[in-house]
Amino acid sequence: MASSFIPECVDTINVPDVSPQDIQDFSVFEGAKPCHMATFAHKSCNNPEAIYFRTRPEGSESEEIYHVASTHDLEAIRVTYLTGKGKGNVIDTYTPIEYDEDIHGKRRDGGAICTIDANGEEFFQVFRLLPGADDQSHQLESWTAPGTLSRSIRVTHDESKLFYMCNARNGKDMDLYMRHLRNRPADEPEHGTMILERNGQWVLGQINNDDSQLMMYNTVSASKIDLWLYEIKTGELEKVVLPTDDDNNAGIRILGRFSKTDPNIIYLTTNWKSEYTSIVIYSIDTKLPRPITTPTLKESILPIAWPCHGFVSATKILIDAKVDGYDELYAFDIESETVKKVDIPESMKGQISSVGTSELDPNLAIFTLDSVASPGVIYQLNLESLQLKPYKATSASKTQHPVGFPKLVRYKSFDGLEIPAFVYLPAKYNGISIDSIAADDKLPVVIYMHGGPASQHTPAYNPRLYLQYFVHTLNCCIIAPNVRGSSGYGKTYMEADDGVKREDSVKDIGSLLDYISSDMPFLDSSRIAAMGRSYGGYMTLACMTHFSHRLKCAVETCGISNWVTFLETTADHRRAHRRHEYGDESDPVMREFLHKISPISSVDKITIPCFMSHGRNDTRVPFSEFEQMKDILQKNNGADSVWAFMADNEGHIYRQKSVSDAQVVCMVLFLKHFL
Incomplete structure (x- = not known):
C-alpha cells in the first residue's frame, strides 16, 4: 500500500509509509523550479529581449510555457495550460x-x-x-x-x-x-x-535564409551522423562529404548551421579529423572545410581538445565547449576571426543549454545555465560586449539547502584506461581536498551510473534525482563515474564499450570499488550501493551480478535486464539505432553473447536487496524488462528483498512532479534501511 505522499498512479511493494518527518526532510530540497527550453519570441514582436521558456507553475505536476518581455521583468506571463x-x-x-x-x-x-x-x-x-x-x-x-x-x-x-x-x-x-x-x-x-x-532515424536541421535548402540528418549511431542538404523546390538531396580516406565518412558525426549572411557557407559541428566534435567552416561550392576549433589541425584558429558546438548569428559564432564536464563559452567574430572568452564566474560554473541567437539583434544570445547550487536560470549575452544579464523572472531564490560541490577524480581501470568520476560529499567538506579528509569518517557510498550509454554525468542541479538530498540526508558520498562509453572524452572513449566490449564498462565499476578501498580511506568500503537509471539501470543490475559480495544493496530505474528481449521490444523507431550500439540480436552469434551478458542470465549471483522502479508506459525500455527481473529476484531472494515502485501514465522519464518526488524519497527510505 502507498502512503498519502505517494500518488494514486503509483503502486509499490514493500515501501513503508512516508512519515511527516521524511516529507519535511525532503521539502528543503525539492522547492526549486528550473527553467528550460529558452527561445526568443517571434520577430514580429519587434522586441529583441522577449523570450519564451518552460517551467513548472506552482502546484502543477508538469511544466508550461511562459513569456517574459525583458531581463528586468520580475514576473513572467503564463502562455499554456x-x-x-x-x-x-x-x-x-x-x-x-x-x-x-x-x-x-x-x-x-x-x-x-x-x-x-x-x-x-x-x-x-x-x-x-x-x-x-x-x-x-x-x-x-x-x-x-x-x-x-x-x-x-x-x-x-x-x-x-x-x-x-x-x-x-x-x-x-x-x-x-x-x-x-x-x-x-x-x-x-x-x-x-x-x-x-x-x-x-532522420531529423531536421535548419532552413537557410532564402528558404531554398533544408538540412537533414541521418542518425545511424552515436558515432555516425550524416548531413544532407535537401533542395525544397526540386526535392533533390546532396550529402555533405568531408575529405577523408573513407568517402562515406564512416564513424564521423556531421551537424551544421547555415550562415546568416553567406548562402555558400555552413558552420559544421563535427568530429572530422579529431576525437572531439569541433567547429568547421564548410563551403557548399568548393566542398572544402576550414577548421576553427579542431585540436589536431595546426591551421585551426582556436584549437580546443574538448567537445564544441557552435551557434550562429549574423556576426558571431557562439562556441560552447564542454571542458571536463563544465561548459565554457567563446565568441568568435566571423569577419575578423578573433575570439573572446565569455567570463562566467566560478560560482555559476555549470551546464549550458537552450542556446539561441536573436533574429532582431545579431549581437544578442540567450542560454540556460544551471549548476549544483542553482537551478536553470536564463541569461542574455551581448556577443559584442560579452556582458551577461539574467532574466530576473527566471532567477530562483537562493538555495536554502546545503550544497556539496563535487570534486573530480580519475582512477585507473583494469586495462589502464583512466576513468573520470565526480565525487559528491556533504557541504562540510567544501574546500577540503580529498586527500585531507579524515580516514575515520567512514561515509557510506552510492555509485551513481548515468544512462545513455553515450551520455555524460556533468555537475548540475539535477532536480530529478536530487543528489544533494541523498548526500545530506544519508550523510553519504555519491561517486558518479563516466565509464568507458560515455561521451565528452573523445570518439575512441565513447566506442570503447560497443558490441562485445559491453562488459568492459562494468569492469570499470569493479576498478572503482578497488579504488574506493585503496585510495579513499574516508569511505566505508563495506557500505556501498549501486544506483542508476536506463542504461545506468542495466549497469546497476550487472553490478549486482558481478559484485554482490562487495555491495550492500542497489537502486535501479528503467533498467535493461535482458538484452535480447529489450532489443526485440523497444519501440520500432529506436531498434536499428540501438542495434548499432549494443549488437544485433537477430544474428545468432551476437544473440548468444547478448544473452550471456544479460543480468537476468546471472540472476542467481544476486544476493543483495534491490529497489526497482519503472514507468508502465516506457517505450525505450519496456515495462516487461522490470517485471521479469522483479519476479525472479522475489522468487530467488525472498519477497522482502525487493522494493518496487511502478508508475501509471509515466514512461522512461517521470514527468509528474509528485511521482518524481515520491520516487526519490522512497529511494532514500530504502537506502536508510539497507545501506
Missing part, C-alpha cells in the same frame, strides 16, 4: 509564429507550433496552439495522429510552410512531411503531405 492533468504530459518543442490560416483562409494570429506527449510514451504529436487567458480559452489542434512520433519542427522564414519528420508510415522510419501554414490547398490532409520517404 496544457499539462498537470494527472498524466505524464510534456511540451517538448515550442516554435512561435506570427499567424497561420485555417482551411478557409481565415487568419489566426499568434501562438505556436509545438510537440506534446500524452502520457509518458514519448510519442510526440504536432499541435497548433492558439493561447488564451486560461485553460478554458486556449485552443489546441492536433495535426498528427496519436501513437505516431513527430520530430524536428521547422517553419520556413516566410512562415508559409511547416516541415517535420514523422514515423506514421510504418511506426519505424522517419519520413519528411510538409504542411502549408498559409494558402493551404483544400485537399491537403490535416497532417500535411509526406514529401520524402526515408529509412532509419
Whole structure:
C-alpha cells in the first residue's frame, strides 16, 4: 500500500509509509523550479529581449510555457495550460509564429507550433496552439495522429510552410512531411503531405535564409551522423562529404548551421579529423572545410581538445565547449576571426543549454545555465560586449539547502584506461581536498551510473534525482563515474564499450570499488550501493551480478535486464539505432553473447536487496524488462528483498512532479534501511 505522499498512479511493494518527518526532510530540497527550453519570441514582436521558456507553475505536476518581455521583468506571463492533468504530459518543442490560416483562409494570429506527449510514451504529436487567458480559452489542434512520433519542427522564414519528420508510415522510419501554414490547398490532409520517404532515424536541421535548402540528418549511431542538404523546390538531396580516406565518412558525426549572411557557407559541428566534435567552416561550392576549433589541425584558429558546438548569428559564432564536464563559452567574430572568452564566474560554473541567437539583434544570445547550487536560470549575452544579464523572472531564490560541490577524480581501470568520476560529499567538506579528509569518517557510498550509454554525468542541479538530498540526508558520498562509453572524452572513449566490449564498462565499476578501498580511506568500503537509471539501470543490475559480495544493496530505474528481449521490444523507431550500439540480436552469434551478458542470465549471483522502479508506459525500455527481473529476484531472494515502485501514465522519464518526488524519497527510505 502507498502512503498519502505517494500518488494514486503509483503502486509499490514493500515501501513503508512516508512519515511527516521524511516529507519535511525532503521539502528543503525539492522547492526549486528550473527553467528550460529558452527561445526568443517571434520577430514580429519587434522586441529583441522577449523570450519564451518552460517551467513548472506552482502546484502543477508538469511544466508550461511562459513569456517574459525583458531581463528586468520580475514576473513572467503564463502562455499554456496544457499539462498537470494527472498524466505524464510534456511540451517538448515550442516554435512561435506570427499567424497561420485555417482551411478557409481565415487568419489566426499568434501562438505556436509545438510537440506534446500524452502520457509518458514519448510519442510526440504536432499541435497548433492558439493561447488564451486560461485553460478554458486556449485552443489546441492536433495535426498528427496519436501513437505516431513527430520530430524536428521547422517553419520556413516566410512562415508559409511547416516541415517535420514523422514515423506514421510504418511506426519505424522517419519520413519528411510538409504542411502549408498559409494558402493551404483544400485537399491537403490535416497532417500535411509526406514529401520524402526515408529509412532509419532522420531529423531536421535548419532552413537557410532564402528558404531554398533544408538540412537533414541521418542518425545511424552515436558515432555516425550524416548531413544532407535537401533542395525544397526540386526535392533533390546532396550529402555533405568531408575529405577523408573513407568517402562515406564512416564513424564521423556531421551537424551544421547555415550562415546568416553567406548562402555558400555552413558552420559544421563535427568530429572530422579529431576525437572531439569541433567547429568547421564548410563551403557548399568548393566542398572544402576550414577548421576553427579542431585540436589536431595546426591551421585551426582556436584549437580546443574538448567537445564544441557552435551557434550562429549574423556576426558571431557562439562556441560552447564542454571542458571536463563544465561548459565554457567563446565568441568568435566571423569577419575578423578573433575570439573572446565569455567570463562566467566560478560560482555559476555549470551546464549550458537552450542556446539561441536573436533574429532582431545579431549581437544578442540567450542560454540556460544551471549548476549544483542553482537551478536553470536564463541569461542574455551581448556577443559584442560579452556582458551577461539574467532574466530576473527566471532567477530562483537562493538555495536554502546545503550544497556539496563535487570534486573530480580519475582512477585507473583494469586495462589502464583512466576513468573520470565526480565525487559528491556533504557541504562540510567544501574546500577540503580529498586527500585531507579524515580516514575515520567512514561515509557510506552510492555509485551513481548515468544512462545513455553515450551520455555524460556533468555537475548540475539535477532536480530529478536530487543528489544533494541523498548526500545530506544519508550523510553519504555519491561517486558518479563516466565509464568507458560515455561521451565528452573523445570518439575512441565513447566506442570503447560497443558490441562485445559491453562488459568492459562494468569492469570499470569493479576498478572503482578497488579504488574506493585503496585510495579513499574516508569511505566505508563495506557500505556501498549501486544506483542508476536506463542504461545506468542495466549497469546497476550487472553490478549486482558481478559484485554482490562487495555491495550492500542497489537502486535501479528503467533498467535493461535482458538484452535480447529489450532489443526485440523497444519501440520500432529506436531498434536499428540501438542495434548499432549494443549488437544485433537477430544474428545468432551476437544473440548468444547478448544473452550471456544479460543480468537476468546471472540472476542467481544476486544476493543483495534491490529497489526497482519503472514507468508502465516506457517505450525505450519496456515495462516487461522490470517485471521479469522483479519476479525472479522475489522468487530467488525472498519477497522482502525487493522494493518496487511502478508508475501509471509515466514512461522512461517521470514527468509528474509528485511521482518524481515520491520516487526519490522512497529511494532514500530504502537506502536508510539497507545501506
